[in-house]
Amino acid sequence: xxxxxITDPFFYAxxxxxxxxxxxxKSGFGAGFGSLAVPMMALAVSVPEAAAILMPVxxxxxxLGMAAFRKDFDLKLLKxxxxxxxxxxxxxxxxxxxxxxxxxxxxxxxxTLLFLAQRLLFPPRPDSPPxxxxxxxxxxxxxxxxxxxxxxxxxxxNAYVIPLKLSPIKFTATxxxxxxxxxxxxxxxxxxxxxxxxxxxxxSLVLLPLAPVGVWVGVRLARRISQVLFYRFLYxxxxxxxxxxxxxGLA
Numbered sequence: 001x002x003x004x005x006i007t008d009p010f011f012y013a014x015x016x017x018x019x020x021x022x023x024x025x026k027s028g029f030g031a032g033f034g035s036l037a038v039p040m041m042a043l044a045v046s047v048p049e050a051a052a053i054l055m056p057v058x059x060x061x062x063x064l065g066m067a068a069f070r071k072d073f074d075l076k077l078l079k080x081x082x083x084x085x086x087x088x089x090x091x092x093x094x095x096x097x098x099x100x101x102x103x104x105x106x107x108x109x110x111x112t113l114l115f116l117a118q119r120l121l122f123p124p125r126p127d128s129p130p131x132x133x134x135x136x137x138x139x140x141x142x143x144x145x146x147x148x149x150x151x152x153x154x155x156x157x158n159a160y161v162i163p164l165k166l167s168p169i170k171f172t173a174t175x176x177x178x179x180x181x182x183x184x185x186x187x188x189x190x191x192x193x194x195x196x197x198x199x200x201x202x203x204s205l206v207l208l209p210l211a212p213v214g215v216w217v218g219v220r221l222a223r224r225i226s227q228v229l230f231y232r233f234l235y236x237x238x239x240x241x242x243x244x245x246x247x248x249g250l251a
Contacts (some may be wrong), residue, residue: 005202011044019057019207021213024221025154025237026034026061026176036237039105039244047101048234049165051151052195055187056204058151060211062180068219069173074166077174081157084137085182086143088153093189096149104149112155112242116235128163129156138159148189152245156237168230 018040025037041050053166139160147153170237190196225233229243 005206006045006199011041014040015053015207016196016210017105017144018211019054020214020217022054022057023061023211023216024218026065026179026215026218028059035078036241036244038152039248042248047105047150048096048193048195049200051149051195052190052200053207054151055190056201057207057211058183060208061215062176062183064212064215065176065219067182068215069169069176070170073177074170074174077161077164078177080133081140081161081174081178082137082181084140085144085147085153085157085178088141088146089148089182089185089189090144091141091194092145092148096189096193099149101150102249102250102251104146105152105245108146108152108155109152109242109244109246109249111159112238113227113246115159116239116242126223130164131160132217135244144182147179148186150250152183152241153179155241155245158234158238161192162231168225171230204219207245 016205018037021040023038037054038047038050041053064071139156143153143157146156157175161174166174187196
C-alpha cells in the first residue's frame, strides 16, 4: 500500500528549508526565525495543512531541544508561562474555524514590528525593570493562541522574555520546555478538527529526518555565541518574521 503523501516538488522546495530553519530556531539560535516555517510552507499548501504537517516534526524537535538543555531552564519562569500559554491554546482551538489565518498573521506581524520599533527608538536602560506580570500573561496567552493557529508563537512570547535579559542558554532551554508543553497540548484539538489525516502525517514522516539536523546545527551555534550576538540574531529573526506575517496578512 502506497502512503498518500504530498508529491509536489515545489512543496518540498519550500518546506525542506522551512523545517531546517525551524530546527535551528528550536535549539535557540535565531529563535525568531522559527515562525517563518508555516508562512514559507503556505506558498505550497494551506496554513492549517502546513500547521498539521509540522506537528510530528515539532514534537521530535521539542524532545531533542529539551534533552540538549535539560539542566538550563528557568523553572520559576516556566511555572508562570505555561498556564498562560495553555489559556491561549484553548482560545485558539475555540476560534480556529472562525478566524481567518491571514488576519491572525497580520496581527502577529504588526505587533512584532511595533515591539522591535519600540526597542529601537526607546532602547531599555541597563537598570530597566522587567515587564509587568500582567503584560507577560497577555503576551504568553497570545503566544499560545498564535502558536495554535499557525505555529507562530515565538514573537509574542519573545516580546516578554527578551527584556528579562536571560542568558542565551537559559532563554533557549526555557523556550524549549515551554513550547514542548504548548505543542503537545495541540494534538487533541488538531485531531478533533480533522487536520491530522493520513496524507498530512505521511508527509510529515518524510520530513522527520530533517528535525535532528536543524536542532544539532542550532545547538552547536547557541552554545558558542555571545549574548550580544545572540539577541541581534533574535531581533533579525523577529523582524523578518514580522514583515513576512504582515505581508501574508495584507496581501
